[in-house]
Amino acid sequence: MRSLDPACKFVGLLVPTFFLAAFSNPFWNLVFFALCFLGLCFSKVNLKVFVGIMAPVLLMAFAMFMTGYHFPAQGNLPVNAQSLHISSSAVYNGLLMSSRVLAYAAAGLLFALTTDRIIMVRSFQQHFHLPQAFAYGLLAAWGVFPHMAQEYRRARVALRMRGQKAWPVSPAVLKPLLVKSVRWSEELAIAMESKGFSGKAKRTQFQPCHIKPVDILFLLLSCVVWPTLLFLL
Amino acid sequence: MALSVEKITFAYTRQGRPILQQFSARFEKDAITVLTGASGCGKSTLLYVMAGIYPGDAGFLREGTVTVDGQDPAQLPPPEKCAVIGMMFQNPELQFCMDTVENELIFCLENRCVPPEEIPARVDDALKFCGISPLRHRTLLSLSGGERQKVMLACTVALQSKWLLLDEPFANVDEQSAAQIAQKLRRLHEERQVGIVAVDHRLDHWLQVADTLCVMENGAITETAPMDHPPASDWLEERGIIVPHRPYRAPVSHREAGDTALSLQHVTVRLGGKPVLLDCSADFAAGQVHAILGESGCGKSTLFGAVTGLCKYAGTVTVAGVNAKKHRHLAPGTLGLVTQNPQDQFVFDTVYEEVYKSLLSKGEKVASAETERVLRESNLWRYRDLSPYMLSQGQQRRLGVTALLSYDCSVLLCDEPTYAQDRRNTVALMDGLTRQAGEKGVCLLFSTHDSELAESYADVIWHLEGGKLYAQS
Structure with a gap:
């Protein structure tokens, strides 16, 4: 398979x-x-x-x-x-x-x-003509998941230290994650662009x-x- | 061949105060230039404008021109721009989009439309040049900060960028890796004629490799000097620049040790099966300042993670007489953590609430009076209704410390509190922390890889090396 x-x-x-x-x-x-x-x-x-x-x-x-x-x-x-x-x-x-x-x-x-x-x-990109901005954006987001998990744990610890009770999916825990996700996505987009990636430009296919x-x-x-x-x- | 900036005026908002006003500079390709200055002086902004990232991604270039070897980088599409200018960023964790080192390099070359048959040779060359051929098939997630910065360097080598701009490239890198990367940059400059401009407020890694030092103040370059004849250390320090081997303050008498506030007994932490902390035992006394000194990646954050419950560990951690594994027994604020990134510790919607909720246990009237006093003292009162995320980084740092010290903390952990701070902010922050901790008899632990900082502020210095924690004799 x-x-x-x-x-x-x-x-x-x-x-x-x-x-x-x-x-x-x-x-x-x-x-x-x-x-x-x-x-x-x-x-x-x-x-x-x-x-x-x-x-x-x-x-x-x-x-x-x-x-x-x-x-x-x-x-x-x-x-x-x-x-x-x-x-x-x-x-x-x-x-x-x-x-x-x-x-x-x-x-x-x-x-x-x-x-x-x-x-x-x-x-998917070659056979389904998936837009490359979407395809590589997806891959970049994948790399961010481990950071998200770490940040989630940090947010819960921060709340616990301040004596605040929070459910696993409460806004108090998710809000910092949301703010950071926006920042991360901006940083990643800049890093990808600095390596020559563009959503529209033609690329070669190595494999x-x-x-x-x-x-x-x-x-x-x-x-x-x-x-x-x-x-x- | 030069990178030239002509009378640029740049601001982050359309009507706002410009960060750079009528700024002009010229950087020659035959020299490695280090641009230094206090935080907020505009050096990173200048770097992003020169790289053509701004104003495309943020801000407004009201007037002026940037030319790199005769071309305006902002006007070039990314595949052409990266051949002219490569960038290396401060945070090595957020620079990659593929899974392995090899795939990341292939991704770069595909973007440049390099014919597939040439790609393997270009990848080999870049890996060999940076000395990271053994990392070829490693996943990027498994690499240390130093290794990731070397991969980033390999990307710019593979892209054959004519210029390389670096934004504090050693901020997350251990000393050994930083020295290696600095040497590679020198080779890149000499052998491949790559023009290099770096922004940094630490000079230690650049002394041996850079040619020119430019000092920036309030959006203008006020001093340019050859690196082998830099301006006097006192002059540099006054401008917020961290000069190697210089103490942060005059020696002060050590504080008396109180009762044990934090105790570690045979603490062992394994991450991904590898031991990070090995059978660490230590007692930290109340009323004293303790520095945990160690290279980046040696386990300082993991040690704090074990104490705060972020990492699983074997052994016993006791905070104010309570076993930390049973955190629910700890009263709120018994244990405080000042994180590297102050945003990690905000839990309320406004600046006011961050402090007020910390003090609420003293009663509503006392809490509101205390909150006003504390916020006025830290110059944050006028921002009381704003979200903490809207403050500047320095203000966020002050709020984070103030909010935690509003509790009657027994133990305050500070994880690299001076990370990416210039000298002026470092001194202000550490003075404030140690003063407040001293007044309240708090056991203050801070981690750092800066031995001068530890010498200047700590009563007891602990070394973390090879997973072992031991006190400096």
């Missing part, structure tokens, strides 16, 4: 999810999840990161299952003791909702964990992203074969 062109990979993972949304079948959701999971297994992803992200996903899937199970489409409202009896439609409904969570999360994870962000921006046969094959499988299977079976 790592060697696939990011733009093709993006399309190849996005299109099947639209078809999954149109077909309410937990079997296909789980098949899609299993395929993505296999893709992740063969891509040597960082296990710690994978488990860290999958844990809340599984929790959410379980929560969705319980929601779907207790409130099936045919269920009567308000909830009563009778509606808690096990029925195949309730299980089906629960499975449908939870498997969707798993399928969409797996597609996102497969893309995020197997794609280099620099190559992704280059690929052009060429679409390889394997990318075409992936697109065929995900955008043609997969929907055909969904329609036929």
